[in-house]
Amino acid sequence: MPDHTIGDTRDRVELAPGEVPSDGRFANPDLLPVPVEARRWTTYNFTALWVGMAHNIPSWLLASGLVALGMDWKQAVFTIALANLIVLVPMLLIGHAGPKYGIPFPVLARAPFGVRGANLAALIRAAVACCWFGIQTWIGGSGIFVLLGKIFGGWEDAAKIAGQPWPLWLCFILFWALELAIIYRGMEALRRFENWAAPFVIVGALALLVWIGVKAGGFGELLDQPSKLGWGEDFWPVFFPSLMGMIAFWSTLSLNIPDFTRFGAGQRSQILGQTLGLPTTMTLFALLSVFVTSGSEAVYGAPIWDPVELVSKTDSVFGLLYALVTVLVATISVNIAANVVSPAYDLANLAPRRIDFRRGALITGVVGVLIMPWKLTSTPQLYIYTWLGLVGGLLGTVAGVLIADYWVVRRTRLSLPDLYREGGPYWYTGGWNISAVAAFVVGGVLAVGGSHSAPGQGPFPEEGLIPFLKPLADYGWAVGVASAFLLYTALMIRRHPAR
Numbered sequence: 433m434p435d436h437t438i439g440d441t442r443d444r445v446e447l448a449p450g451e452v453p454s455d456g457r458f459a460n461p462d463l464l465p466v467p468v469e470a471r472r473w474t475t476y477n478f479t480a481l482w483v484g485m486a487h488n489i490p491s492w493l494l495a496s497g498l499v500a501l502g503m504d505w506k507q508a509v510f511t512i513a514l515a516n517l518i519v520l521v522p523m524l525l526i527g528h529a530g531p532k533y534g535i536p537f538p539v540l541a542r543a544p545f546g547v548r549g550a551n552l553a554a555l556i557r558a559a560v561a562c563c564w565f566g567i568q569t570w571i572g573g574s575g576i577f578v579l580l581g582k583i584f585g586g587w588e589d590a591a592k593i594a595g596q597p598w599p600l601w602l603c604f605i606l607f608w609a610l611e612l613a614i615i616y617r618g619m620e621a622l623r624r625f626e627n628w629a630a631p632f633v634i635v636g637a638l639a640l641l642v643w644i645g646v647k648a649g650g651f652g653e654l655l656d657q658p659s660k661l662g663w664g665e666d667f668w669p670v671f672f673p674s675l676m677g678m679i680a681f682w683s684t685l686s687l688n689i690p691d692f693t694r695f696g697a698g699q700r701s702q703i704l705g706q707t708l709g710l711p712t713t714m715t716l717f718a719l720l721s722v723f724v725t726s727g728s729e730a731v732y733g734a735p736i737w738d739p740v741e742l743v744s745k746t747d748s749v750f751g752l753l754y755a756l757v758t759v760l761v762a763t764i765s766v767n768i769a770a771n772v773v774s775p776a777y778d779l780a781n782l783a784p785r786r787i788d789f790r791r792g793a794l795i796t797g798v799v800g801v802l803i804m805p806w807k808l809t810s811t812p813q814l815y816i817y818t819w820l821g822l823v824g825g826l827l828g829t830v831a832g833v834l835i836a837d838y839w840v841v842r843r844t845r846l847s848l849p850d851l852y853r854e855g856g857p858y859w860y861t862g863g864w865n866i867s868a869v870a871a872f873v874v875g876g877v878l879a880v881g882g883s884h885s886a887p888g889q890g891p892f893p894e895e896g897l898i899p900f901l902k903p904l905a906d907y908g909w910a911v912g913v914a915s916a917f918l919l920y921t922a923l924m925i926r927r928h929p930a931r
Contacts, residue, residue: 443699444468445533451849458547459852462780462789465534466694473695477623478705481692483630484765485685486713487637489571489739491766494678495718496725496737501670502660505722511671512718515678516711522686522831522913523710527702529838530693533846537688537774538781541830542851544837544920548863551782552872553830557687558775558796560823564684565771566800567808569611572763573604575740579756582744596806611764612797615772616790619695622768629765636758637720640739643751644727651723652730673906680825680909682710687831688774772796822880828912829875833868835913836920867923875916877901879908 446468452459498508529540537557541550577600581587590597614625645651661667689706696702721737728736736742743755776792787795838844850856860866882901896902904911 443532444471445846445848447848452852456785458784458854460780460784460788462777463536463539463784464852465848467534471531471534471695471697473623473692473701473705474697475701475705475708477627478692478696478702479709480626480630481623481769482706482709483634483713484626484762485769486710486717486766487630487633488568488762488766489575489759490568491681491714491717492721492739493737494681495721496735498674501674502666503670503674504657504659505655505726507659507661507667507671509715509718509722511674512678513711513715515675516682516714518675519679519682519686520707520710522835523682523689523706524703525835525839526686526831527689527693527706528699528844529846530690531696531699531702532844533848534694535848535851536691536694536777536781538778539851540690540838541834542858543842543846544833544865544924545868546860546863546865547851547854547856547858549860549865549868552869553687553833554778554781556823556826556830557684558778560684560827561771561775561778562796562799563803563805563808565767565775565796566803566805568763568767568771569608569800570604570805570808572759572767573607574600575759575763576607576756577603578740578744579752579759583749583752583756607760607763608797608801611768611772612794614764615768615776615793618789619773622773623695626765626769629761633758633762633765636754636762637717639754640743641720641724641727643746644724644731644742648727648730650730651726652728652735653726655722655726676907676909682714683827683831683909684774685770687827687834688777691773691777692769771800775799822883825879825883825908825912826872826876828879828909829872829916832875832913832916832918833871833920836871836917837868837924840921841924868920870923871916871920874919875912878904878915879912880905883908 446465452464494512495505495508498511499505503511526537526540529535533540538550538554541553545553577587577597580599580603587597587599590599592598593601614621659667661670693702696705721739724739724742725735725737728734728742732745736745740755740759743752746752746755772793775796776789779792779795780787780789838846847857850858853859854863858865877898878901881898882896882903882905896905
């Protein structure tokens with residue numbers, strides 16, 4: 433086993449011919465380690481990946497949500513910046529296994545959860561991704577519908593199907609098909625797409641800033657508005673839940689980031705690329721949204737946080753077409769990378785003989801439609817913020833288990849052949865590690881057991897599902913990570929780690 437050296441491209445491990453069982457129960461070509469010579473993603477590739485994923489409509493709207501809670505723009509941007517610095521830590525820790533071993537997330541999860549038990553973690557991650565794929569596709573299709581309607585004079589007289597204009601359904605279906613066509617070509621096609629999508633979207637966002645700045649002759653009053661919370665006792669009860677919410681925005685990717693880093697040329701590439709790409713991009717994008725929205729207030733008398741709604745106010749056909757392409761590229765960029773790659777590998781891990789990466793991607797696309805995202809987005813309190821928030825809290829426990837196992841228990845040493853076979857050190861009891869399951873269950877209960885809803889605004893009782901855990905509910909992700917990390921370490925530390 434090579435010595436572990438951060439940033440050393442020689443610290444990369446691969447399987448020798450014949451080291452993986454040929455029965456196909458636990459391996460297929462998409463789940464096997466990426467050969468060392470095929471790990472070619474550079475610092476720019478990882479930076480471009482994050483730039484492409486961060487520049488999207490939901491990211492643009494993050495600051496508006498915090499301002500609506502009473503923060504001023506400085507507090508909102510500070511909260512977003514801090515959250516992304518925090519979530520960068522598990523990104524880098526879990527992502528380390530990618531360049532070193534070339535394995536995707538569900539295979540890495542076999543070390544702590546067991547060769548079969550890894551499906552528990554993988555399917556939870558896949559479920560969240562499938563739902564977000566459908567939601568993002570609906571948001572992107574709706575944005576295209578609005579902008580095309582502006583270009584062609586609106587769709588007021590369009591016939592409706594299931595309560596929605598037929599052109600909206602057409603935009604949704606065509607957008608959905610385009611996304612699957614790109615991902616069907618594989619990860620190399622995604623790398624090339626992200627390389628040019630990232631600068632294109634940046635230029636589009638800056639063009640929006642210049643346009644509204646010129647139109648406004650400066651920026652509006654939003655930048656001068658004081659915080660409604662101050663920095664005293666009213667601020668912190670809003671800040672901490674908001675911080676957890678901002679962390680949760682990318683906490684899903686912190687789990688399956690090895691799906692991307694497995695193509696990294698070395699640790700330096702993924703560490704520098706992610707550090708340059710995630711916290712800086714999200715912070716600058718939040719600033720950009722604040723400045724543009726402030727300009728919109730000066731022009732239209734009220735802040736317009738939705739970039740699609742703002743752009744639709746222009747009468748320039750060229751501007752509308754450019755915005756249309758920007759929305760298209762930005763949404764595809766985040767949706768494919770964040771919400772298709774993970775479930776494609778996760779579903780392949782469930783049945784390697786029958787499902788490869790491409791089939792997993794197609795299944796994701798179908799599930800993304802079957803969950804009816806138009807209904808999910810119409811009832812955000814119940815579905816998006818409650819259900820996805822609930823499952824997102826559970827993902828924190830998976831991250832805690834992965835980090836504890838890889839860094840504390842095994843000290844980054846894995847036996848690659850044993851990740852693909854029955855009877856080895858990762859087989860545990862019938863393919864399941866009871867210690868990991870226990871840490872997941874306990875961490876999950878602590879993280880989401882206190883979930884509660886405001887009166888009449890959700891499915892949970894006001895006093896919380898488990899009343900005495902209610903004080904932990906606002907810190908769900910952190911509680912899940914910390915509790916699962918500590919419990920798993922305590923249960924496993926006496927075991928001799930695989931070498």
